[in-house]
Amino acid sequence: MPLRLDSAQADFELRFSQLLAGKREASQDVNDTVAGIIADVRARGDLAVAELTNRFDKAGVTPTTLTFSPDEIAAAAAQVPANVRAALQTAHDRIKAHHEKQKPQDSVYTDDLGVTLGSRWTPVDAVGIYVPGGLASYPSSVLMNAVPAHVAGVKRIAMVVPTPNGEINPTVLAAAQIAGITEIYRIGGAQAVAALAYGTDSIARVDKVTGPGNAYVATAKRQVFGQVGIDMIAGPSEVLVIADSSANPAWVAADLIAQAEHGAGAQSILVTTDPRLADAVEREVDRQLSLLPKQALARDGWDEFGAIITVASLDEATELANRIASEHVEIATDDPQALVSKIRHAGAIFLGHHTPEAIGDYVGGSNHVLPTARSARFASGLGVLDFMKRTSLLGCTPSALAALAEPAVTIAGVEDLDGHGRSISIRLNR
Amino acid sequence: MPLRLDSAQADFELRFSQLLAGKREASQDVNDTVAGIIADVRARGDLAVAELTNRFDKAGVTPTTLTFSPDEIAAAAAQVPANVRAALQTAHDRIKAHHEKQKPQDSVYTDDLGVTLGSRWTPVDAVGIYVPGGLASYPSSVLMNAVPAHVAGVKRIAMVVPTPNGEINPTVLAAAQIAGITEIYRIGGAQAVAALAYGTDSIARVDKVTGPGNAYVATAKRQVFGQVGIDMIAGPSEVLVIADSSANPAWVAADLIAQAEHGAGAQSILVTTDPRLADAVEREVDRQLSLLPKQALARDGWDEFGAIITVASLDEATELANRIASEHVEIATDDPQALVSKIRHAGAIFLGHHTPEAIGDYVGGSNHVLPTARSARFASGLGVLDFMKRTSLLGCTPSALAALAEPAVTIAGVEDLDGHGRSISIRLNR
Numbered sequence: 054m055p056l057r058l059d060s061a062q063a064d065f066e067l068r069f070s071q072l073l074a075g076k077r078e079a080s081q082d083v084n085d086t087v088a089g090i091i092a093d094v095r096a097r098g099d100l101a102v103a104e105l106t107n108r109f110d111k112a113g114v115t116p117t118t119l120t121f122s123p124d125e126i127a128a129a130a131a132q133v134p135a136n137v138r139a140a141l142q143t144a145h146d147r148i149k150a151h152h153e154k155q156k157p158q159d160s161v162y163t164d165d166l167g168v169t170l171g172s173r174w175t176p177v178d179a180v181g182i183y184v185p186g187g188l189a190s191y192p193s194s195v196l197m198n199a200v201p202a203h204v205a206g207v208k209r210i211a212m213v214v215p216t217p218n219g220e221i222n223p224t225v226l227a228a229a230q231i232a233g234i235t236e237i238y239r240i241g242g243a244q245a246v247a248a249l250a251y252g253t254d255s256i257a258r259v260d261k262v263t264g265p266g267n268a269y270v271a272t273a274k275r276q277v278f279g280q281v282g283i284d285m286i287a288g289p290s291e292v293l294v295i296a297d298s299s300a301n302p303a304w305v306a307a308d309l310i311a312q313a314e315h316g317a318g319a320q321s322i323l324v325t326t327d328p329r330l331a332d333a334v335e336r337e338v339d340r341q342l343s344l345l346p347k348q349a350l351a352r353d354g355w356d357e358f359g360a361i362i363t364v365a366s367l368d369e370a371t372e373l374a375n376r377i378a379s380e381h382v383e384i385a386t387d388d389p390q391a392l393v394s395k396i397r398h399a400g401a402i403f404l405g406h407h408t409p410e411a412i413g414d415y416v417g418g419s420n421h422v423l424p425t426a427r428s429a430r431f432a433s434g435l436g437v438l439d440f441m442k443r444t445s446l447l448g449c450t451p452s453a454l455a456a457l458a459e460p461a462v463t464i465a466g467v468e469d470l471d472g473h474g475r476s477i478s479i480r481l482n483r
Numbered sequence: 484m485p486l487r488l489d490s491a492q493a494d495f496e497l498r499f500s501q502l503l504a505g506k507r508e509a510s511q512d513v514n515d516t517v518a519g520i521i522a523d524v525r526a527r528g529d530l531a532v533a534e535l536t537n538r539f540d541k542a543g544v545t546p547t548t549l550t551f552s553p554d555e556i557a558a559a560a561a562q563v564p565a566n567v568r569a570a571l572q573t574a575h576d577r578i579k580a581h582h583e584k585q586k587p588q589d590s591v592y593t594d595d596l597g598v599t600l601g602s603r604w605t606p607v608d609a610v611g612i613y614v615p616g617g618l619a620s621y622p623s624s625v626l627m628n629a630v631p632a633h634v635a636g637v638k639r640i641a642m643v644v645p646t647p648n649g650e651i652n653p654t655v656l657a658a659a660q661i662a663g664i665t666e667i668y669r670i671g672g673a674q675a676v677a678a679l680a681y682g683t684d685s686i687a688r689v690d691k692v693t694g695p696g697n698a699y700v701a702t703a704k705r706q707v708f709g710q711v712g713i714d715m716i717a718g719p720s721e722v723l724v725i726a727d728s729s730a731n732p733a734w735v736a737a738d739l740i741a742q743a744e745h746g747a748g749a750q751s752i753l754v755t756t757d758p759r760l761a762d763a764v765e766r767e768v769d770r771q772l773s774l775l776p777k778q779a780l781a782r783d784g785w786d787e788f789g790a791i792i793t794v795a796s797l798d799e800a801t802e803l804a805n806r807i808a809s810e811h812v813e814i815a816t817d818d819p820q821a822l823v824s825k826i827r828h829a830g831a832i833f834l835g836h837h838t839p840e841a842i843g844d845y846v847g848g849s850n851h852v853l854p855t856a857r858s859a860r861f862a863s864g865l866g867v868l869d870f871m872k873r874t875s876l877l878g879c880t881p882s883a884l885a886a887l888a889e890p891a892v893t894i895a896g897v898e899d900l901d902g903h904g905r906s907i908s909i910r911l912n913r
Contacts, residue, residue, distance in 0.1 A: 084514065137897050140890035151600050154592070160584060169834060170581050170848050175827045177861050191898050224897050260860040275705060279716045282861030286709045307906035314902040346901050393876065397605045404599060404878030407910060411903040412879060415891040418600055419875040430690040431607050431712030433873035443863035445849040446823065448834030449842060460570035461845040467567050467654050468621050471776055472744040473841035476737040480837060 055321075055335065055359030059328075060369055069362070073376060073427070077289045077318030077358055081268040087243045087276055090269075094247035099254050105244040110186070112216045114239060119255055121226070121237040129223035130230045138227060144416045145196050145231050151418035152204045155437040161446060167453040171446030176206035177282070179257070180440060181249035182234075183264030184225060186215035186241055192228035193414060197421050197435065198263050199232035205440035210234050211249060211259055215241025241266070246273035250281045263435065265422075284435055288426035289318030292410050293379035293399075295370045295392065296334075298327040300385040301406060305330070306337035308383060310345065311411050313354035320358040322377065324370045331361050371395040378429040381410045400429045455481055485751075485765065485789030489758075490799055499792070503806060503857070507719045507748030507788055511698040517673045517706055520699075524677035529685050535674040540616070540645045544669060549685055551656070551667040559653040560660045568657060574846045575626050575661050581848035582634045585867040591876060597883040601876030606636035607712070609687070610870060611679035612664075613694030614655060616645035616671055622658035623844060627851050627865065628693050629662035635870035640664050641679060641689055645671025671696070676703035680711045693865065695852075714865055718856035719748030722840055723809035723829075725800045725822065726764075728757040730815040731836060735760070736767035738813060740775065741841050743784035750788040752807065754800045761791050801825040808859040811840045830859045885911060 058068055093101040099116035106112050106119075130138075161171030182198045184190070195212070202210055212229055214221065216239045229237055238256060240248065246266075252258030261282035262274060274283040292312040296305050309321035325331050338355060342348045364370050371392055374382055378398035386392065389404040396402060400423030403410050414421045422435035449457070458477050465474035488498055523531040529546035536542050536549075560568075591601030612628045614620070625642070632640055642659055644651065646669045659667055668686060670678065676696075682688030691712035692704060704713040722742040726735050739751035755761050768785060772778045794800050801822055804812055808828035816822065819834040826832060830853030833840050844851045852865035879887070888907050895904035 136893055140893035143887075143890040144894060150594070154590060154600075155602065162584070164580070164848070168847060170584075172585065172866075173823075178827070193894055193898065275708065278705065278708075279718075279856070279858065282858070288709075304906070304910055307902070307909045311900070311902040311906040314900055341905070345905070347899075351902055389878070393603075396874075397608070398872075399874050401875035401877060404876060407881050407884045408877055408879045409884075409906040409910065411895060411900075411906045412884065412887055412891055413875070413877045414903060415894045416887045417598060417877045417879075418594070419877050423875070424872075426709070428709065428712070429872065429874070431872060434875055436602075436873065438868070442828075442854075442859065442861060443866065444826075444829050444859070445831035445843070445853070445864055446834060447831060447838055447843045447847045447849050448819070449838040449847075451837050454837045454839075454842065457573075457842055457846045460573040461842055463566055463570035464574060464623055464845045465841060468623065469777075470741070470744055470841075472737070472741040472781055473844060475771070475775070476734070476741040476839040476841045479737045480734055480839065 055355055055361055058360065058362045060362065060364040069373070072360055077320060083268050083272050087269055087272040090243040091247040091273060091276060094244050094253065095251050102240055102244050102248050102253060105242065106215070106240050109242050110215045110217050112239060113219050116255065119238050119240055121239060123235065126226050126230060126237060129221060130227040132223040133227040137224060138231070141192060141196065141228050141231050144193065145200060147416055147418040148196055148200045148420070149204060152201045152437050156204065157438060157441065166456050167450040169446065169448035173444045173446060174441045175444065177260045177440050177442065178207070179209040179211065179259040180207050181259040181262040182210060182212045183245065183262060183266050183270060184212055184214040185266055187217050190222045190225055192224040193421065194265065195225055195228035196232055199229070199234055201420065201435060201437045202440045203233060205437045207440050209236070211236045211238065211256065213238045213240050213245040213249065215239070215245070243269045243273035246270060246277060250277035261440070263439065284422070284439055285424055285428065285432055289320065290315045291320040291379050291425060292381040292383065293322045293324065293374055293377055294383040294385055295367070295374060296323060296325045296327070296330055296385035297367060298330060299387045300330055302330055302333035302337045303341070304406065304409070305334050305385055306341050308409050309334070309338055309355065309359065310341055310351050311409070312381070313359060314345070314351035316350040316354055318358065319354050321355060322360045322362065322379070324362045324364055324373055326364055326367055326370065328363050331363050335361060367392060368395070374399065378427040380423045380425045380429065383408070383410055398429045400424045400434050485785055485791055488790065488792045490792065490794040499803070502790055507750060513698050513702050517699055517702040520673040521677040521703060521706060524674050524683065525681050528683035532670055532674050532678050532683060535672065536645070536670050539672050540647050542646045542669060543649050546685065549668050549670055551669060553665065556656050556660060556667060559651060560657040562653040563657040567654060568661070571622060571626065571658050571661050574623060575630060577846055577848040578626055578630045578850070579634060582631045582867050586634065587868060587871065596886050597880040599876065599878035603874045603876060604871045605874065607690045607870050607872065608637070609639040609641065609689040610637050611689040611692040612640060612642045613675065613692060613696050613700060614642055614644040615696055616651070617647050620652045620655055622654040623851065624695065625655055625658035626662055629659070629664055631850065631865060631867045632870045633663060635867045637870050639666070641666045641668065641686065643668045643670050643675040643679065645669070645675070673699045673703035676700060676707060680707035691870070693869065714852070714869055715854055715858065715862055719750065720745045721750040721809050721855060722811040722813065723752045723754065723804055723807055724813040724815055725797070725804060726753060726755045726757070726760055726815035727797060728760060729817045730760055732760055732763035732767045733771070734836065734839070735764050735815055736771050738839050739764070739768055739785065739789065740771055740781050741839070742811070743789060744775070744781035746780040746784055748788065749784050751785060752790045752792065752809070754792045754794055754803055756794055756797055756800065758793050761793050765791060797822060798825070804829065808857040810853045810855045810859065813838070813840055828859045830854045830864050
């Protein structure tokens with residue numbers, strides 16, 4: 054049974070706060086283990102990577118077989134049915150078209166003192182993409198990480214994917230092929246992150262590591278941050294559906310189930326102004342779950358983390374949405390535009406009855422790597438800017454420098470940095 | 484004596500690599516200490532913050548005196564001379580004017596299938612700014628953190644600044660006043676970061692923490708990342724000057740000294756095509772250092788971390804610049820525009836003979852919080868985007884959903900997420 058709340062309840066604030074604060078992941082303290090793995094990879098390179106990969110993944114690799122050969126990639130990709138390849142190609146093309154529009158503009162101008170000021174964007178040289186193996190091995194995630202990097206102009210993309218018991222999902226390699234990735238290593242875990250960040254004989258170091266992973270991967274990313282850039286630390290997936298009486302309970306239920314079936318702490322929340330819809334959705338979830346081939350994971354997730362909240366108004370709904378700051382927000386009303394500007398914190402917003410969140414996971418064109426665990430308060434989904442960096446440009450004419458010298462030298466003085474002041478005053482012709 | 488290298492030397496590659504790999508900071512493993520402090524603040528709130536502040540800063544605070552009162556801020560700011568206030572106001576206004584130009588544009592469009600796709604930017608609600616106390620207590624850093632946050636539209640800015648032995652730099656409070664910051668706490672260290680990230684009775688939690696600090700602060704930021712957003716992990720400051728025979732050796736020397744006087748591992752490197760300039764600059768640094776009131780720090784830094792590299796061409800110089808990926812790059816040539824596009828990795832580039840780096844520290848208008856320790860390979864200076872986040876918008880019409888259904892359901896199928904596929908197919912009228 055999901056949690057049922059109503060904003061008119063006397064203890065609503067307390068219970069809603071508990072829902073927000075609820076932990077959905079077992080926090081594993083793997084700091085020391087990961088630090089040891091990183092140190093080992095830095096010291097022994099490929100040998101450590103191979104040993105650790107065989108220990109954790111039983112992958113049967115040696116330092117010379119860490120890399121997928123072009124033939125292996127082609128052979129695996131060839132196993133993938135044509136309709137799947139076509140679907141991945143459609144997804145690729147739509148993701149590419151949308152992300153092209155995210156490319157930033159350089160800006161350089163001269164102000165009225167004659168100071169040239171500018172912002173110039175350049176791509177990261179080399180990026181490492183972590184792709185999980187096993188259960189959560191998603192070809193769509195390959196596209197969602199690789200395409201923005203390509204659009205940004207990244208020259209080298211190195212992909213790592215663990216192969217538990219030596220097995221690889223051929224669809225993941227097909228997606229890599231469609232995304233133009235040719236450098237793929239059969240490694241995973243903290244050792245893969247360490248190899249990407251510091252480099253080994255066979256794996257050149259990259260400048261940034263992106264992609265989801267388990268607690269070891271997340272901790273390794275946190276520890277190598279600074280040596281390389283990283284994207285966010287991904288948590289369990291989540292959806293918040295805001296619905297009024299115009300919503301179709303069966304459709305809403307299907308969306309709640311789609312999120313819950315990720316398992317691993319995934320959370321589905323419905324906030325609705327219509328108590329009858331709330332009841333109907335709860336019944337529909339139960340009915341549809343019983344028809345789902347693998348219903349156990351979704352049912353457990355819905356029972357443990359699901360919630361249905363009834364509220365007095367759509368304004369109340371958007372207020373709660375801002376406090377939840379969900380990865381995905383669906384607006385299941387006839388006029389979604391009326392609500393969208395009121396939702397300040399969300400990874401992605403899905404507009405109207407005909408936009409199930411799952412369409413954004415695959416072929417909508419927007420990115421499905423989005424901030425979780427309330428981090429939409431401060432973080433954005435993955436995009437082209439994550440694979441670029443901005444350089445400031447500053448240029449003074451002699452007269453501009455003269456005009457700015459006094460305040461600059463004054464501040465240098467109070468900051469006790471005389472050398473800073475002198476580097477300015479030495480240039481003034483007196 | 485600084486390191487002298489020439490790119491024609493047989494062992495240049497080895498020695499240059501050693502220069503790049505050289506550590507300039509003692510790495511302190513304070514992970515466990517910081518984890519304990521964060522846990523203590525989460526458990527005991529203000530009481531822990533006050534106890535830790537008194538232990539580390541001897542600040543004599545209680546849980547009820549953590550906050551600077553408006554009178555205390557006004558009284559401290561009133562001690563600051565008028566010319567310093569005016570200089571800080573000039574800096575503020577120029578930083579504000581430049582950062583206004585960084586505000587991102589929202590973008591929403593409909594593609595040829597009828598899919599609405601958009602990117603919408605919104606400010607972070609609440610930001611915490613860490614300002615170091617004691618030696619490196621810089622009013623300019625208050626402005627460089629606060630102004631982009633204000634320009635982004637951040638509603639609440641909470642500043643923390645430790646007061647060792649109960650003392651505060653009044654200029655720091657004056658800068659806060661000019662930047663419009665009214666919420667200031669006399670706390671620092673990991674306990675301040677923990678209080679900002681998790682909140683206490685007297686300090687409401689924020690969504691993002693920015694600003695430089697010592698190893699404890701940096702480690703605390705790393706550990707709370709995810710609970711809140713953080714900016715970069717700042718390392719020692721650094722400058723790379725690229726100069727040809729047109730450069731003035733005295734001016735170049737002054738810029739190298741300005742960087743070295745930060746101490747704490749700060750690094751100054753000159754790369755020049757002109758061996759005579761190299762010699763002249765080395766002599767000039769020595770001469771000017773002897774005239775600097777507090778020369779010891781700068782001389783030690785220059786001797787330990789400084790380097791002068793002679794190269795055969797400006798192309799070679801820009802290649803080295805890209806490998807160094809310096810926080811600051813000065814182009815001391817008559818035609819800086821000819822080189823700027825070849826420099827791919829730099830925090831900020833200073834154009835021409837009349838643009839000493841120090842002008843950018845204070846009043847140029849660009850931000851002085853920039854990526855250090857080669858992180859310009861993947862990171863940008865602080866800016867307005869750091870205080871905003873992007874929400875994706877996606878909207879389908881019934882016909883757009885129908886057009887995209889088949890590839891989406893196909894990918895859901897290979898990812899073993901039947902519920903995803905059903906949330907799409909249930910909406911198709913069949």
